[in-house]
Every structure is written in structure tokens, then in C-alpha cells.
Amino acid sequence: MDLWFTEKQLPTVGLSCRVVRTLEVRQTAYQHLAVLETEPWGRMLVLDGMIQLTVADEFVYHEMLAHVPLVAHGQARRVLVVGGGDGGTVREVLRHPEVEEVVLAEIDPEVVEVCQRHFPETAACLDDPRVRLAIGDGIAHVAEHPDTYDVILVDSTEPVGKAVGLFGESFYASCRQALRPGGLMVAQTESPFYNPQLIARCHVAMRQAFGNARLYLAPVPTYPSGLWSFMAASLGPDPSVPAGEAGGTPSGLRYYSREVHRAAFVLPPFVHALLQGEREPAVTGEGLG
């Protein structure tokens, strides 16, 4: 059987890949969930039709979401991951010996359960004694934990359904309250090519909540357009500057390095322009947001 999966990245753009077999296809209480064994990229997690991770390229996204704020902070002890039930972000956080506790606030327990069976590369770390699962609404969790975390990582799905609230000023303000002095937050904020309006809005919202917001970029082939953005805000350290000594930085990584960290914050002029709301509409039919 010649089986293909297609994600409609925009109404007029599709990314397709060959599927060896379907390992899970189900409706959870929150979303449609599928695990596919694909030929180009290995196993793939799909939520509501959108690729969340593939074994081939998840390292870029997870390393850049976790290590940029953790290395900029330099001594984070308590870390919160909002979303990210696949465990990939937690795995990267655990590479930092200074981290004493990682809380994973994932709303959908079936994502965690399915990933523990099908994605040991990312989810095996959830058994680590430093990890605490907090199954439930991440927005409520943040609101209920003032002055608790050194770093908050928003590893969300696209801004549809339950995840919409993770892309707004009230959530960012709540994150600010949940951070301890000198803390940082980072949120994934979609593609500069396909979601410029969303990024511009998040930038305004995060600046209103924190007084600062910095965007950085990394390539993720299976995400729409292949270029992904992350937005960082801080109560102290400059997110673009690796703290401490090189020796204290996790080694053996495949995308992150201290040099990549700094370079990821160097934005091309068209991205500077979209942050200032000066976008010319290059791609017709902006996607989500």
C-alpha cells in the first residue's frame, strides 16, 4: 500500500511523507492524536493533523527551546515546561546538573502515555526522579504558582483550541508572576515566513508583560516553512548571552552550542521589520494566528 500523510501547513501548502504504518490513531479528550512510522523521518507525532515531532529532527527544536534560556540563566534550579508531553524538552532540561526539579504541565495525559510507549527517545526521561508530572491546564498551573520557577518553557501546540491562551499577554503576565527573581521564559512562536502577524502580536504582548522580548530562530524541516521562532523574556539575564563558562554547558548536543546560541538571535531585516509591524505580505494566506 502506498500510504502518504499530508499536513496542510497553510490552506494552499502541504508537506507530505510516506507512511510505513500507523501506530496510533485516536481522538483524546483534547485533540486528534496519531503516531505514524514514516519512511523519511522515522516515528512522528501528529496532533490535530499537525506534525509535533519526528525522531529525525526533534533535536533542533528541543535543544533550542531548552538550552537557550537555561544557559542564559546559568543556575536554574526549578524549571516548568508547559505542554511538551512528548518529553523532548524535559530531556534537554535534565542535561543541566544545576536543575533540581522539572515540572511538566501537560493538559492531555494520553499524549504522555502514548509517547512513553512510542517515543522512548524523548519520553523515557519522564521517569527521572527530578521530573514531576502535573497533568492539567498549564495556564492554571502557572497562575497557582507565584514566585516558583527560574525558567518557564512554553512547548505548546499551534494557537488553536486549548493552546490559544498560551499566546497572549495575560498568560505572559502570569508567567512573570510565576518566575523567581532573575528568571526567564521562552515560548515557541511559529514561523516568521508563515505567521508574521502572530509573532508581531506575541512580541507586543510579551513586551507589555515583561518590558522586554527577544526573538530567536532555528531550522526545523518538518515544521511549516522549515524556519521556527522562539520568544524569550527575562527578569534579569540577557537571553542572547550564554552565562558562565563553556565547560558548564551540556556537551554532545547536535544543534545547540554557545556560538549557535548567540547567532540564533541575529535576525534578518525582514524579521526585524515584522517585529515592528512593517510586514509586507509575502506569502498569501497567513496560517494560524
Added chain:
Amino acid sequence: MDLWFTEKQLPTVGLSCRVVRTLEVRQTAYQHLAVLETEPWGRMLVLDGMIQLTVADEFVYHEMLAHVPLVAHGQARRVLVVGGGDGGTVREVLRHPEVEEVVLAEIDPEVVEVCQRHFPETAACLDDPRVRLAIGDGIAHVAEHPDTYDVILVDSTEPVGKAVGLFGESFYASCRQALRPGGLMVAQTESPFYNPQLIARCHVAMRQAFGNARLYLAPVPTYPSGLWSFMAASLGPDPSVPAGEAGGTPSGLRYYSREVHRAAFVLPPFVHALLQGEREPAVTGEGLG
């Protein structure tokens, strides 16, 4: 009619987009050529089924191919573009007032003719008095012009058919002979995610020809994987360092800046590894090369 175009980026991966209408579809003496009006990306040039440019994102590729070596050189007077019959690279070269002549060595006159009708954004510049069209084999042109150019830009199609010879040591050695003292060459070298073996081979070949070779990266959404590579070799200036003063650098660009120039040479560890032949095969079924 619901018309879609799909490029098989790998045997197991397709990128598709909605087509408003087909403007040209023909077989030339060298390749299959199509011009499509697409909904997401505007007009698109397709050669042998592979996207060469779209109006929406060609700026990244053309700016990074041209300005990195031209700014690193700082005083290039004669520039050769091999391939690139769409004119996009020539357009960027012409932004440098120090350039006195740009020779475009394009093998397929129909590419030039079609682009002059359908892509004024890139091809209108070919009427500039500083541009000289040299329709014919770029490999022969380089071999016949020793000690002639300050910068050579290899704006080739994928390494299939006539373009295979543009990806090997004998062509690079010929380019070295065609450069004047202090000259640089840059070639497009495909995707680090999908073509690691090709990049590793080109790196060895360019180092053998020049004694040096430096890779740099930029995101191009409509190219396979969304991340593209360029390889630079030099008879003098460090390709990663912008020469001269910021005031002498072309302004009004959308991707290139002097800061982006430096940052593009900061390679993630997995790319360093593939340049050393230490690639772990992440994506199954490497494409071309």
C-alpha cells in the same frame, strides 16, 4: 479546478502548493521547464520538477549567494554567475557600485527568455549595461577565462544532468584558475538535512582545489528541508568577515546584513560533524548527490 503542484523533495517527501494557473510548460534542449502562478508564493520557476525560485522567498537565496562573497571581497570589479538564468543573483550583484561587469554564463537560453517575460522582479536587471550574457556551458566558460574574475557565483540547479560537473573538484580547480588574486567563489550546495553526503564531498573537493572551504546557511522555505547551504572558497579574504565599512554595504535588503553574514557561518554541531564525514543518517533516503 483544484490544481496542485508537488515536488518530490525526496522519494518519500513531497512539498505541494496550490496552482492558480500554468503560464509555461515546455521541454527545452536541456530540461523540463514550467512557470506556475501559485497561490501561496506567487510565480514559481520549476526545472525538471524542482522548484528553482518563487517570488515570495527568492530574496533569501539570492541575497545570501551574492552579498556574502561580494562584501567579504569588498572591491570586486568583475563577477561571473554560472547558471542563474532567472537573473536573481545578477540583480543582487548589481547592487554593488564597485562591480563593473557581471557575466551570466547560463546554458539554457530558454530559461533567460522565459524569465524575462514572467519574472521581471529577477530578470529585468539583465538589461543593465553592466551585464553580459554568455549563453553556453559554464564549465567551458570558466576554463576559457583564466585570471579574469574577482568573484564567481555558482547558481546551479541540483546535481543532475548537465549540472553534475558543477559539483566536483575539477570544476572548483578551474574556478580557482579563473579567479584573480584575492578572489572568492561560492557555490550553492543543497540541504544539510537531506544532502549531507553531497555537502561532505563538495567540502573535500573545494578544499583540495583551494586549500580552504567554508560552509554557511540560510533558510529557504520552498527548497528541500527549508535549510540551504552555500560553500565558499577564497584566494585571500576570509569569506565569513564583511570587509570595509557598514556604509559601503548595500542597504534595503530583506535577508542579508553584516551581522547575518557573520552569523550564517556559525554552524550547529551536526553540520560540523557532517563536514567531517561523521554523519549519523537521520533522514532515510538521501536525495540527490
